[in-house]
Amino acid sequence: MEDYTLSTRQKNILTFIENFIDENGYPPTIREIGEAVEIASTSVVNYNLNKLVEYGLIERAPEVSRGLRLINREEAEALPINIADHTHLLQVPLVGKIAASQPVPVPGEDFGYYYDNDDMIEVPQNMVGNFSYEELFALRVTGDSMIDAMVAEGDVIILKRQNVARNGDMVAVWLSDHGETTLKHYFLEGSQVRLQPANPTMDPIYVDAKQVSIQGRVLAILRTLH
Amino acid sequence: MEDYTLSTRQKNILTFIENFIDENGYPPTIREIGEAVEIASTSVVNYNLNKLVEYGLIERAPEVSRGLRLINREEAEALPINIADHTHLLQVPLVGKIAASQPVPVPGEDFGYYYDNDDMIEVPQNMVGNFSYEELFALRVTGDSMIDAMVAEGDVIILKRQNVARNGDMVAVWLSDHGETTLKHYFLEGSQVRLQPANPTMDPIYVDAKQVSIQGRVLAILRTLH
DNA sequence: CTTGACACCGAACATAGGTTCGCTTTATAA
DNA sequence: TTATAAAGCGAACCTATGTTCGGTGTCAAG
Numbered sequence: 001m002e003d004y005t006l007s008t009r010q011k012n013i014l015t016f017i018e019n020f021i022d023e024n025g026y027p028p029t030i031r032e033i034g035e036a037v038e039i040a041s042t043s044v045v046n047y048n049l050n051k052l053v054e055y056g057l058i059e060r061a062p063e064v065s066r067g068l069r070l071i072n073r074e075e076a077e078a079l080p081i082n083i084a085d086h087t088h089l090l091q092v093p094l095v096g097k098i099a100a101s102q103p104v105p106v107p108g109e110d111f112g113y114y115y116d117n118d119d120m121i122e123v124p125q126n127m128v129g130n131f132s133y134e135e136l137f138a139l140r141v142t143g144d145s146m147i148d149a150m151v152a153e154g155d156v157i158i159l160k161r162q163n164v165a166r167n168g169d170m171v172a173v174w175l176s177d178h179g180e181t182t183l184k185h186y187f188l189e190g191s192q193v194r195l196q197p198a199n200p201t202m203d204p205i206y207v208d209a210k211q212v213s214i215q216g217r218v219l220a221i222l223r224t225l226h
Numbered sequence: 227m228e229d230y231t232l233s234t235r236q237k238n239i240l241t242f243i244e245n246f247i248d249e250n251g252y253p254p255t256i257r258e259i260g261e262a263v264e265i266a267s268t269s270v271v272n273y274n275l276n277k278l279v280e281y282g283l284i285e286r287a288p289e290v291s292r293g294l295r296l297i298n299r300e301e302a303e304a305l306p307i308n309i310a311d312h313t314h315l316l317q318v319p320l321v322g323k324i325a326a327s328q329p330v331p332v333p334g335e336d337f338g339y340y341y342d343n344d345d346m347i348e349v350p351q352n353m354v355g356n357f358s359y360e361e362l363f364a365l366r367v368t369g370d371s372m373i374d375a376m377v378a379e380g381d382v383i384i385l386k387r388q389n390v391a392r393n394g395d396m397v398a399v400w401l402s403d404h405g406e407t408t409l410k411h412y413f414l415e416g417s418q419v420r421l422q423p424a425n426p427t428m429d430p431i432y433v434d435a436k437q438v439s440i441q442g443r444v445l446a447i448l449r450t451l452h
Numbered sequence: 453c454t455t456g457a458c459a460c461c462g463a464a465c466a467t468a469g470g471t472t473c474g475c476t477t478t479a480t481a482a
Numbered sequence: 483t484t485a486t487a488a489a490g491c492g493a494a495c496c497t498a499t500g501t502t503c504g505g506t507g508t509c510a511a512g
Contacts, residue, residue: 007459015361024287025295027252029499041461046501048459061250065291065468065499069251122350127450150376152424170451198378223447224353225396233489255469267491272471274489291469291498 006055010048012037014057017068027068092121092128092158098139098146098172098181121156121222128158128219135160137216139172148197149183155223157183159216170198172215175207183218232281236274238263240283243294253294316354316362318347318384324365324372324398324407347382347448354384354445361386363442365398374423375409381449383409385442396424396444403437409444 006014016036020028028036034045049068052058061067121138128136141155149170151157157172165171165186173195174181184195184205193212196204232240242262246254254262260271275294278284287293347364354362367381375396377383383398391397391412399421400407410421410431419438422430 009459021251024293025247025253025285026287026290026292029291030501031499039460041463042500043462043502044460059251061252063468063500064252065255066252067500122353124348124350127348127448147376147425147427150373150378152376199373201373218451220451221447221449222353225444225446235489256471257469265490267493268470269472269492270490289470289498293470 007048009037009039010052013045013048014052014070017058018070021070027066029066092123092136092138094121094138094140094156097142098157098183121158123158123220123222128160131160131219136219137161146183148199148202150198151183151221152223155221157218158220158222159218161216163214165214165217170218172218174213174215175211176213177207177211181215186214233274235263235265236278239271239274240278240296243284244296247296253292255292316349316351318349318354318362318364320347320364320366320382322365323368324383324409347384349384349446349448354386357386357445362445363387372409374425374428376424377409377447378449381447383444384446384448385444387442389440391440391443398441398444400439400441401433401437402439403433407441412440 013033016033017028020032020036030042030045030049033049034040034042037045039045039048049058049060053060057071059069059071061069123136123138136158138156138158141151141153141157143153146152146155159172167187169186170183171186172181172183173186182195184197187194187196188209189206191209193207193209194204195207195212239259242259243254246258246262256268256271256275259275260266260268263271265271265274275284275286279286283297285295285297287295349362349364362384364382364384367377367379367383369379372378372381385398393413395412396409397412398407398409399412408421410423413420413422414435417435419433419435420430421433421438
């Protein structure tokens, strides 16, 4: 396929159209494009749209308002994109922050939460196994105390609410004698618990089992950077 | 969900809209609907469209030509917790692995790719900003060479395809003289590029800008452990 | 320097297309 | 039957929106 050198404007137009359709379900008008891409004259937008048609990137229907369509759609529709509706989005409540110095605010079973929309983390079902959203909660990491678990500040961790763990599970534990919470791999060894950092170059710590209070099992860690 | 008894006309309108959008990429006008469904007056079409809005089957944007959008019924009722509906799941192709010793297999602009379902990573739209799935790709990390970026083996990173970066961006770069790929924060400083590990305790490396080839910008990192 | 292609501007124009309203027809209940 | 609401009609209205055109600035070729 040939290699068109699109101007910055043309690229902007293209991505704007894409986003607009995605958001509204119908294409933008010439004037809406112009405003978004900061083109003063409708004729210039028109001009560039025709360029894009020339390049085969869009199609236009003459004299039709919003008569635009992106071309690369065919293969998109060929892709099994929307079919996979089975795996839907879960809304997991972001119940608080996790910092090394404090116990995790784990929600109890008993009272009815009201979670704001803003405090919900969206997670594809298949990322967290077969658990329902009632069993799950999310925490945001503050501070860089979890570096040994290769978890950075701002990361969101998805946990399943549980108080026991199997060996090898990554869990959030409250260490009562250390007075802190960490994320570690959990191994019960006699009356001791071995807590193994995810980072293989770091050494485990050993704690008396009585001192270890499991807050939840980590199912996933999400980091976004933008 | 209750069972609206749609009139024949309303059913016809609905399926016509569906087909029309499918075929043209943009929604029909009131008059186009009227012609197709054999309604003489635009006001009647308008009337029935408002009915459909009432029933929650479509949305309309007032004073906007072709300002129509279909509502996906199933999805709306399947959601465990009701929330803004247009944050949907993106299917991002998992195009390969990233290891320190090899260049990243970045897909070109030229398509013709066929991605299997198994090779798709599902990501909530809001985790990757406003980019469409065509601009995105995913890589799975092998080996623990990315530890300095606090990225572990098995992690999946979501990238936006781009060859340039702004200072501070986390990017996947191919270092031609080192002969390896890494994830680093990118800072252009004169003719040099400073590549800063995400882990704040580690030192940056400096490379000649010519040696740096940006593969994509990292938008998100996902880790699942179960 | 002139020429012409290219990208852009602003304004005027024409019509596509949403909205409104008075009126008629059909259905449902009293 | 009559009353009332729902559904439909047609025309008028108006603005949202695509199209056209004369004109400007830039840049490279002749």
